[in-house]
Amino acid sequence: MSNTNCTPQGPSTPPVRVELHQLHAVATTIFSTIAFVEATLAALAEQPAALAVGLVKLPPIIQDLGALAKSCLAAAANYEETERKLIPEIESKIAQIAPVAAAAILGVVNLSGVREAAGVEVKRIESVVGNAARNIDSLLTRLRAVGTIGDIRIEVSLAGDEVPGGRPGRHYTLYLPGTQSWSLLPGRSVFDLRSDLNAMTGFTASAAERATREALEMAGFGSKDTLTVVGYSEGALVGANLIQHGLEGRVLGLVSIAAPIDALNLPTGVRVLNLQHSNDPVPMLDLAPQHDHPNWFNWKLEPLGLIGHSLESYQASIDALGTSSLASLNQQLDGLLDQGRVQIQDWSATRIR
Amino acid sequence: MPTILSLATDMLYQATGVVVDWEGPSKTAFERDLQRLIRDLEEADKYITLVAIAELAVVAAA
Numbered sequence: 001m002s003n004t005n006c007t008p009q010g011p012s013t014p015p016v017r018v019e020l021h022q023l024h025a026v027a028t029t030i031f032s033t034i035a036f037v038e039a040t041l042a043a044l045a046e047q048p049a050a051l052a053v054g055l056v057k058l059p060p061i062i063q064d065l066g067a068l069a070k071s072c073l074a075a076a077a078n079y080e081e082t083e084r085k086l087i088p089e090i091e092s093k094i095a096q097i098a099p100v101a102a103a104a105i106l107g108v109v110n111l112s113g114v115r116e117a118a119g120v121e122v123k124r125i126e127s128v129v130g131n132a133a134r135n136i137d138s139l140l141t142r143l144r145a146v147g148t149i150g151d152i153r154i155e156v157s158l159a160g161d162e163v164p165g166g167r168p169g170r171h172y173t174l175y176l177p178g179t180q181s182w183s184l185l186p187g188r189s190v191f192d193l194r195s196d197l198n199a200m201t202g203f204t205a206s207a208a209e210r211a212t213r214e215a216l217e218m219a220g221f222g223s224k225d226t227l228t229v230v231g232y233s234e235g236a237l238v239g240a241n242l243i244q245h246g247l248e249g250r251v252l253g254l255v256s257i258a259a260p261i262d263a264l265n266l267p268t269g270v271r272v273l274n275l276q277h278s279n280d281p282v283p284m285l286d287l288a289p290q291h292d293h294p295n296w297f298n299w300k301l302e303p304l305g306l307i308g309h310s311l312e313s314y315q316a317s318i319d320a321l322g323t324s325s326l327a328s329l330n331q332q333l334d335g336l337l338d339q340g341r342v343q344i345q346d347w348s349a350t351r352i353r
Numbered sequence: 354m355p356t357i358l359s360l361a362t363d364m365l366y367q368a369t370g371v372v373v374d375w376e377g378p379s380k381t382a383f384e385r386d387l388q389r390l391i392r393d394l395e396e397a398d399k400y401i402t403l404v405a406i407a408e409l410a411v412v413a414a415a
Contacts, residue, residue: 040357050401053401053404057397061390
């Protein structure tokens with residue numbers, strides 16, 4: 001077996017010579033460690049003093065562990081082509097530990113009962129008229145913008161325009177971002193770890209879900225209107241919960257990227273496009289097999305990197321699709337998106353302390 | 354009863370056992386980083402456990 005280089009101190013440091021199977025073992029061990037440290041934080045949710053100590057002590061350790069593991073994986077990415085066959089082994093190992101770690105975290109969270117009933121406040125912060133997103137690439141571009149301008153984006157078809165779904169009302173496209181804050185303590189953003197855990201456990205509607213429902217209502221979404229939800233990670237899970245809990249208007253579809261939505265039962269009339277990387281541990285958190293339903297379209301993307309959860313990595317995988325695959329993927333969006341001009345609204349969504 | 358953090362620390366000890374076989378100038382730095390993280394985790398575990406026990410004691414006494 002050939003050696004590779006692992007440079008945890010940065011590219012200027014002379015490399016370590018290491019056997020690949022050792023790199024494999026160290027990387028997977030560090031990822032498992034991170035899962036256990038995160039589980040500790042979840043377990044302390046109802047002990048505020050201990051949680052406060054944990055929130056001071058543990059996030060820097062998680063960050064350093066992540067950097068150490070990533071440096072090894074970056075070295076792995078530099079393998080010679082003949083050694084690339086070993087990378088799926090590492091991915092497979094990570095895929096094996098992810099559900100176990102997820103089960104541990106969820107079990108602890110279920111016991112500790114992370115719940116919240118804090119009020120939320122939504123405000124429209126910007127509204128412009130622009131072209132509607134018409135394909136998967138433009139959906140991802142818009143998702144990347146959400147979270148930088150506001151917390152929620154809603155696009156509304158213009159009055160009189162023909163809309164998907166053939167209803168007399170307007171068509172709304174809702175964009176929901178991934179986790180913005182990794183603190184369990186209630187903070188500014190509703191798209192945080194606290195909402196994430198609530199969305200996963202399903203005890204109560206998360207702050208993110210309540211804020212999204214309120215923003216939709218304030219944007220005028222009503223019984224004559226249609227809706228398409230586009231979400232990344234936590235955003236897709238929140239969107240799926242919103243659909244499951246019911247909305248006044250008709251939901252046409254959900255475009256879910258990198259989210260653990262397989263355990264949810266959505267109305268059969270809702271078309272689901274479920275995009276997941278084969279090595280992304282986050283969609284495995286629900287520990288459920290993928291749906292086998294005519295309206296539920298699962299698309300496994302082949303990742304270019306070793307850990308494929310970032311929205312950028314999904315964008316890169318879609319960019320790398322061949323013309324026919326991309327056309328096939330975009331075909332799944334037929335009837336879900338506006339074709340003309342839309343009003344693009346960005347909303348802030350915060351907790352009320 | 355071991356805490357979750359002590360299990361995490363045990364896993365890192367396993368990783369240091371693998372790194373021992375590595376060769377090269379930055380091996381020491383990698384080992385040093387791992388050992389520092391082990392110490393940090395052990396310290397965090399100690400403080401969190403103490404505060405958690407104290408918190409439970411206060412609740413029990415109330």
